[in-house]
Amino acid sequence: MSTGTREQHERLGAELRDQPPESFGQLAPQQLAALADALERQRESRAAGLNEAAEEALKLVPALARGPVRRILFR
Structure with missing residues (x-):
């Protein structure tokens, strides 16, 4: 996995608040x-x-x- 892909994979994981599915590793950085x-x-x-x-x-x-x-309610 390239650096750009890894960074976007980590960013997506942060948004999901969980590890993305392994199949997401096949996506391009732009798609992630x-x-x-x-x-x-x-x-x-x-x-x-x-x-x-x-x-x-x-x-x-x-x-x-x-x-x-x-x-x-909104401390």
Whole structure:
């Protein structure tokens, strides 16, 4: 495995939070980078969606209690 492939394989492993399947070793560095980029974008999108949902849920809390509830939930 070349250095570029190894680096992209490690980056993909970091995004997966696990070792990529052995068959991924057959992919070109550009393909590995594209997979890692897609996973990173998806993780960021999910995080943004969760933050938005949490803010929407806080609207159900009475206005005077929102500050303390936000601090408790999102330390």
